[in-house]
Amino acid sequence: MRRWPVIVVAAAALGALSGAAAYQHIVPRQGEQKGSWQEIAWSFPRDGWPAGRAFRCRGASCGDGIEVYVRPKIGFCNCDRGVADDDEVDRVADVDLISEHFTPIQAGDVISVADMPGRSRAYDLKMTGGTRHAAIGIAVSRRCDLLVAVAHGKGNAVRVRREALALLGETEMTRWMMAAMEGR
Template sequence: MRRWPVIVVAAVVLGALSGAAAYQHVAPRQDEREGGWREIAWLFPRDGWPAGKAFRCDACGGDVAIYVRPKMGFCNCDRGVADDDEVDGVADLDLMSEHFAPLAPGEVVRVADMPGRIRAYDLKMSDGSRRAAIGIAVSRRCDLLVAVAHGKGDVPNMRGAALEFLATNEMTGWITAAMDGR
């Protein structure tokens, strides 16, 4: 009979501790994140690279989604991402649609202190609809980080929203850890 009070107290303490731990690890609500971005599931089938992180921003004008992942050992160790052909080939645009066309020459960009290139595209989706897309490829040593954003909005706004999101502390921390293999 004396064990019941001890068991009840232990159960209450363990429940309180697990509840506090769970609360600390809950992701912020969408409206608490910078810019309205929320994490979504990685939608693409497995390929030669690990799945990355995916996010959606309904408040970014045009329902923008961005997919980011490292591709370790997949970059020219001497030159990095040197030209638009590399961005076309590595930026995971083909995971969204086989039919993509560049809208203009790419530009030099830096993401999480890594140099590379960014380029805008027109995507023809499988349902016949059109989407704008931004392909980003940056490198560190022989490793590559790619990101592709797509949405119904215009390219300049999508580009700004994607680059701003990739520059947040949360994302630069994740990018650094992913590029270090953690």
């Protein structure tokens, strides 16, 4: 008989704790969210590199939607110079996985992602069916390893770049990128 009060108190405490945890992870109402990133499946066929992580953004700041694909390429970088020029970004940033028909819009920019130096470059993509997307190729390095990302969407290249870099700058993404670069 003495166990029942203990069981009731324990059940109430567990219920309260799980309710509090659920409340913290609730999705904001549509009007409250600027951009909402959701992890999606890596949609590309296997190649010489491991699959990475993929995300889709829907919301006010993302317009018609932006997708970002990120993965490490361990041992695939010039150990002395890192990502040295736009030609290297064209070669390594996985833009060709989205469309084989890509054209650089302009010269790239020097950037830093998670304290790794590199470059980004904007592209015009001709998608299947003839539609056009803007894309951003990103390649950063640490020692002899690369981290590459490609983002694309129907919006302009400036918006795609801003949103992709904001995602890559989030604390959780920075932690994952550093762990991935260390092979964990």
